[in-house]
Amino acid sequence: MEILKPAVAGTLESSDAQVTVEPGSQGIELALTSSVMNQYGRQIKATVLETLKRLDVSNAKVTVIDKGALDCTLKARVECAVFRSCGASGGNIPWGGAVR
Amino acid sequence: MKNAVGRDIPESLLTGGREVYQGKNYMDGRYIQKAAPYTRRCETPRESKLTESIAKALKDCGAKSGMTFSFHHHLRDGDYVVNMVMKSAIEELGLTDLTIAATSLGAAHDPVAGYIEQGRVIGIQTSGIRGRIGEVVSAGRLKTPAVIRSHGGRPRAIEGGEVHIDIAFIAAPTSDCMGNCRGIGGKSNCGSLGYAMTDAKYADHVVVITDCLVDFPNMPASVEAIDVDSVVVVGSIGDSRKIASAAARISQNPRDLMMAENVAKVIASTPYFKDGFSFQTGVGGPSLAANLFLEKYMDERNIKMGWAIGGICGPMVELLKKGKVGKVIDVQDFDLDGVNSINQTPGHFEMSASQYANPANKGAFVNKLDYVVLAALEIDTGFNVNVLTGSDGVLRGAPGGHPDTAAGSKCCIIVTPLIRGRMATVCEHVVTVTTPGDCVDVLVTDYGIAVNPTRPDLAACLDAAKIPHVTIEELKEKAYSLVGRPDDLEWEDQVVAVLEARDGTILDVVRKIKPYT
Numbered sequence: 320m321e322i323l324k325p326a327v328a329g330t331l332e333s334s335d336a337q338v339t340v341e342p343g344s345q346g347i348e349l350a351l352t353s354s355v356m357n358q359y360g361r362q363i364k365a366t367v368l369e370t371l372k373r374l375d376v377s378n379a380k381v382t383v384i385d386k387g388a389l390d391c392t393l394k395a396r397v398e399c400a401v402f403r404s405c406g407a408s409g410g411n412i413p414w415g416g417a418v419r
Numbered sequence: 420m421k422n423a424v425g426r427d428i429p430e431s432l433l434t435g436g437r438e439v440y441q442g443k444n445y446m447d448g449r450y451i452q453k454a455a456p457y458t459r460r461c462e463t464p465r466e467s468k469l470t471e472s473i474a475k476a477l478k479d480c481g482a483k484s485g486m487t488f489s490f491h492h493h494l495r496d497g498d499y500v501v502n503m504v505m506k507s508a509i510e511e512l513g514l515t516d517l518t519i520a521a522t523s524l525g526a527a528h529d530p531v532a533g534y535i536e537q538g539r540v541i542g543i544q545t546s547g548i549r550g551r552i553g554e555v556v557s558a559g560r561l562k563t564p565a566v567i568r569s570h571g572g573r574p575r576a577i578e579g580g581e582v583h584i585d586i587a588f589i590a591a592p593t594s595d596c597m598g599n600c601r602g603i604g605g606k607s608n609c610g611s612l613g614y615a616m617t618d619a620k621y622a623d624h625v626v627v628i629t630d631c632l633v634d635f636p637n638m639p640a641s642v643e644a645i646d647v648d649s650v651v652v653v654g655s656i657g658d659s660r661k662i663a664s665a666a667a668r669i670s671q672n673p674r675d676l677m678m679a680e681n682v683a684k685v686i687a688s689t690p691y692f693k694d695g696f697s698f699q700t701g702v703g704g705p706s707l708a709a710n711l712f713l714e715k716y717m718d719e720r721n722i723k724m725g726w727a728i729g730g731i732c733g734p735m736v737e738l739l740k741k742g743k744v745g746k747v748i749d750v751q752d753f754d755l756d757g758v759n760s761i762n763q764t765p766g767h768f769e770m771s772a773s774q775y776a777n778p779a780n781k782g783a784f785v786n787k788l789d790y791v792v793l794a795a796l797e798i799d800t801g802f803n804v805n806v807l808t809g810s811d812g813v814l815r816g817a818p819g820g821h822p823d824t825a826a827g828s829k830c831c832i833i834v835t836p837l838i839r840g841r842m843a844t845v846c847e848h849v850v851t852v853t854t855p856g857d858c859v860d861v862l863v864t865d866y867g868i869a870v871n872p873t874r875p876d877l878a879a880c881l882d883a884a885k886i887p888h889v890t891i892e893e894l895k896e897k898a899y900s901l902v903g904r905p906d907d908l909e910w911e912d913q914v915v916a917v918l919e920a921r922d923g924t925i926l927d928v929v930r931k932i933k934p935y936t
Contacts, residue, residue, distance in 0.1 A: 333840050334840045334841070354840070355810060355811075355840070355841045355842060355905075356811070356935045357810070357811045357812065357906070357908050357909075357932070357935050358810055358811075358842075358905035358906050358908065359841055359902075359903065359905060359906070360906075360935050361906055362903050362906075386840070387839075387840025387841040387842065388840075388841065389841060389901065389902060390903060
């Protein structure tokens with residue numbers, strides 16, 4: 320998918336993550352901050368990149384402000400931000416396909 | 420050298436007969452030579468010890484660079500006294516190389532972090548270490564490693580001469596002109612002054628700082644005029660709204676209540692649950708709520724609690740007023756109900772920190788405890804508990820009375836959710852061991868209960884009461900299945916804090932954290 324416009328998903332509540340995607344042209348530029356950086360920073364990064372790959376996003380500026388979200392939450396927030404950025408979050412979500 | 424909880428303690432710390440932790444009650448039966456303070460005779464009758472300023476009181480007590488000043492934390496997050504004294508000592512008198520020996524330090528004391536960074540404060544001895552002080556110490560900015568002790572370990576160290584207090588500062592809600600202090604009757608009341616008592620007896624000099632001067636004699640005094648050099652009246656010793664919350668409320672969170680109910684079930688299944696039993700609970704959500712469910716079981720079996728100790732709050736005072744607990748003995752108050760009850764409600768008494776928890780005296784209350792219910796930041800598969808360092812390795816907690824009550828009680832129950840956000844509370848290795856696993860008996864989480872294998876007798880009690888329990892390894896795996904397996908923290912070599920076991924051996928060290936890259 321191609322990131323067409325800036326979009327946000329998620330909150331700054333504890334156990335959530337706020338994911339912002341913006342159009343980019345130099346691959347994935349990920350900026351990550353997390354309240355559990357020392358112990359889970361590596362895993363959070365991997366989850367975000369893997370989710371973007373599954374959605375076929377190859378160029379984007381991605382900002383993740385993580386407040387201790389579980390992996391399932393992180394995936395959902397990344398997916399939602401990407402679909403919103405393409406104006407595709409209104410319906411026909413490929414449940415069980417690109418979104419699992 | 421590896422200690423009994425598997426922590427590697429640098430040989431460089433093992434000087435002057437200092438040993439690594441060997442297991443609970445290791446020091447039993449040994450003799451100690453108690454230290455005595457070097458004090459001034461006040462033989463000529465005087466009308467008053469009122470002194471016009473903190474600076475003048477410091478000068479009168481011979482304050483100089485390199486000294487150790489002590490403080491107590493009954494004013495909690497509302498305390499103004501630590502900052503007032505340190506400002507006067509450093510900015511007015513120009514002192515440096517000072518050590519702060521406090522019963523606890525918190526967010527109220529952020530300005531001290533600045534003095535650490537300037538090198539004016541070079542030593543910290545405390546139970547609690549939080550806020551900016553925790554951050555700068557974790558970053559390696561304090562000249563000597565901080566020494567972290569439990570509430571019982573501190574009076575032991577003071578009485579044994581390991582900590583020599585040059586000047587003790589008493590934050591007194593009321594005092595008379597000679598220095599008889601009480602924690603009630605003023606405008607910034609804190610109730611018990613238990614943590615200040617040992618300091619006042621063992622310090623060379625004692626300065627009372629109050630914002631409510633009352634008629635002589637202020638009785639019954641928690642800190643007595645016979646130990647006091649000077650009395651300074653200031654505008655305010657603290658922000659009363661932050662000293663004690665209006666009331667420690669019982670949690671309505673269904674997860675907390677479920678855990679609290681299970682704690683009460685566990686207690687009711689053990690043989691110590693009989694008329695006259697003794698009890699301490701923390702004021703955290705599920706720990707405090709355990710009171711409520713326990714009362715139900717007490718009514719059912721028609722038994723009463725003999726006595727309760729600890730930090731005291733409203734729900735315990737309620738039980739006392741209802742006649743369901745015989746006596747409440749109080750080292751610190753957490754809410755206004757506790758503050759307004761001490762020495763007022765019949766059966767509600769004050770005690771010193773030494774009387775509460777000191778392992779080296781001959782009769783601390785913790786040693787007669789049947790049950791204690793405590794929280795944890797982390798607990799590992801060896802039942803070792805961490806209540807000091809966050810998951811990022813930064814100092815932000817306090818052992819408090821945790822290790823003392825755990826070691827003294829017949830049944831120590833840790834109650835904690837299995838995960839907090841993404842952090843696994845039940846884990847393979849805690850960041851820092853603050854309470855050794857040989858003192859912890861039962862773990863209650865929202866995903867199940869585990870009994871320490873060293874206590875097959877308690878496991879049998881749970882079985883008899885048909886309370887399901889699993890191994891702590893199963894709970895750990897459940898936690899990791901939800902949050903993922905955490906990466907190990909990475910540390911520099913520099914030791915930033917030494918964690919003393921309550922008996923004075925070294926339980927663990929905290930090193931400087933390597934930032935995430």
